[in-house]
Amino acid sequence: MEIIHNFINGQSIPPANDQYLENVEPAIGEIYGKIPRSTEQDIQLAVEAAKAAFPAWASTDIGVRADILSKIADLIDQKRSQLAQAESRDNGKPVKLATLVDIPRASSNFRFFSRAITQWSGSSYFMRGQESLQSFTIHQPLGVVGCISPWNLPLYLFTWKIAPALATGNTVVAKPSEITPYTAYMLGEICNEAGLPPVVLNIVPGLGHEAGQAIVEHPEVKAISFTGGTKTGSIIAGLAAPKFKKLSLELGGKNPNVIFADCDYDKMLKTTVLSSFANQGQICLCGSRILIERSIYNKFKSDFVAKVNSRKVGDPKIDENHLGAVVSAAHQQKILDYIALAEEEGGRILTGGHAIHPKGRCAKGYFVAPTVIEGLDNNCRTNQEEIFGPVVTLQPFDSEEEALALANGTAYGLASTSWTQD
Numbered sequence: 010m011e012i013i014h015n016f017i018n019g020q021s022i023p024p025a026n027d028q029y030l031e032n033v034e035p036a037i038g039e040i041y042g043k044i045p046r047s048t049e050q051d052i053q054l055a056v057e058a059a060k061a062a063f064p065a066w067a068s069t070d071i072g073v074r075a076d077i078l079s080k081i082a083d084l085i086d087q088k089r090s091q092l093a094q095a096e097s098r099d100n101g102k103p104v105k106l107a108t109l110v111d112i113p114r115a116s117s118n119f120r121f122f123s124r125a126i127t128q129w130s131g132s133s134y135f136m137r138g139q140e141s142l143q144s145f146t147i148h149q150p151l152g153v154v155g156c157i158s159p160w161n162l163p164l165y166l167f168t169w170k171i172a173p174a175l176a177t178g179n180t181v182v183a184k185p186s187e188i189t190p191y192t193a194y195m196l197g198e199i200c201n202e203a204g205l206p207p208v209v210l211n212i213v214p215g216l217g218h219e220a221g222q223a224i225v226e227h228p229e230v231k232a233i234s235f236t237g238g239t240k241t242g243s244i245i246a247g248l249a250a251p252k253f254k255k256l257s258l259e260l261g262g263k264n265p266n267v268i269f270a271d272c273d274y275d276k277m278l279k280t281t282v283l284s285s286f287a288n289q290g291q292i293c294l295c296g297s298r299i300l301i302e303r304s305i306y307n308k309f310k311s312d313f314v315a316k317v318n319s320r321k322v323g324d325p326k327i328d329e330n331h332l333g334a335v336v337s338a339a340h341q342q343k344i345l346d347y348i349a350l351a352e353e354e355g356g357r358i359l360t361g362g363h364a365i366h367p368k369g370r371c372a373k374g375y376f377v378a379p380t381v382i383e384g385l386d387n388n389c390r391t392n393q394e395e396i397f398g399p400v401v402t403l404q405p406f407d408s409e410e411e412a413l414a415l416a417n418g419t420a421y422g423l424a425s426t427s428w429t430q431d
């Protein structure tokens with residue numbers, strides 16, 4: 010049983026109440042570790058430490074900050090394999106995907122901001138007609154920043170918040186998702202090794218409505234960077250706004266993938282299989298509503314279903330598998346419930362639509378077959394609500410105007426794709 014603790018003051022310390030949460034490996038459906046169930050007490054400790062560290066870190070030479078972040082990037086690169094294995098164990102995604110995408114991106118998040126911070130420029134203006142007066146802007150760090158991240162791209166999104174906060178001289182209290190905490194814990198050790206002064210970064214795993222909410226509500230936390238569900242984003246915005254905290258929210262999506270008859274068909278088909286099911290469809294940018302010009306609808310439908318049927322689902326440790334496990338039993342059930350809802354709403358399942366039970370070590374894991382559904386109206390719940398799994402719907406359209414109306418016809422607006430050569 011692997012037990013991890015809070016990373017506060019550069020040390021690994023147990024939660025104040027000595028309470029832990031179980032950490033499950035979704036590919037095998039078994040508990041492999043325990044993580045702190047941190048509370049307000051732990052957040053108080055972390056924020057106090059980060060606040061005390063702020064003056065020194067904020068006044069650290071930009072070149073020194075840049076060098077430390079660059080060293081963190083180097084260490085992430087060096088530890089890519091261990092980090093990818095840990096990411097896959099926590100999240101269920103293929104090790105190959107974590108190795109090729111998640112971990113390299115975590116490294117480049119630090120490398121980008123280590124360079125960007127040395128090129129930061131302000132702006133200045135002379136007052137017209139009063140040349141003796143000059144106004145200018147300078148960027149200054151805020152203080153303690155709260156970073157809260159989700160389970161779908163654990164280290165990728167965690168570092169995307171932490172790197173800029175640290176680069177600009179802020180100190181950080183960060184909470185990974187309680188479902189995928191392990192690479193966050195490994196990042197703490199990497200930061201120590203890279204020479205990041207202790208207490209500049211504090212990592213406090215725990216439940217959202219407990220540790221997460223304590224970060225959002227803490228008066229000394231001056232800004233919140235959050236990625237996760239839209240509902241949660243709305244709760245956080247409601248708590249932060251009256252306290253005038255700066256907010257960065259990256260929330261859910263129900264993204265359209267609009268395919269016109271004049272597209273580069275082979276390139277579109279190959280990419281659409283990836284953009285529909287990469288990371289088991291658990292990426293906020295995945296195109297979950299595929300809109301196809303009617304003249305190529307039947308051709309696309311049969312070609313796409315044939316390609317989806319060639320996708321291999323199974324043990325994330327086996328490179329030949331394209332899809333691994335979804336992140337938890339609860340999320341697997343949520344996806345299966347949406348598939349049942351799609352059928353109730355009149356949808357026709359063209360392929361998939363069920364759980365998968367691979368043989369061997371993953372027999373009890375949480376796997377869902379890549380699923381393609383047609384025959385649903387754009388306004389039904391299946392096409393309006395974020396499923397966040399390997400499920401896409403197909404809808405034909407007859408004109409650009411109709412395609413636009415369908416694409417824009419949800420409350421979301423995170424991302425969209427269109428395939429055309431015009």
Ligand code: TXE
Nearest residue numbers: 158159160185186217221222237238241259260293395397
């Ligand atoms: O997000 P949550 P989850 C969508 C997707 C998914 C849904 C829920 O639809 O099914 O969000 O995913 C913390 N105060 N996306 O459960 O619950 C929580 O502990 C403070 C899209 O991961 O929003 C975790 O660390 N923090 C998204 C983080 O917020 C709170 C990627 C996200 O948890 C909190 C992931 C609270 N009250 C999910 N409640 C994208 N855009 O990529 C929870 N948390």
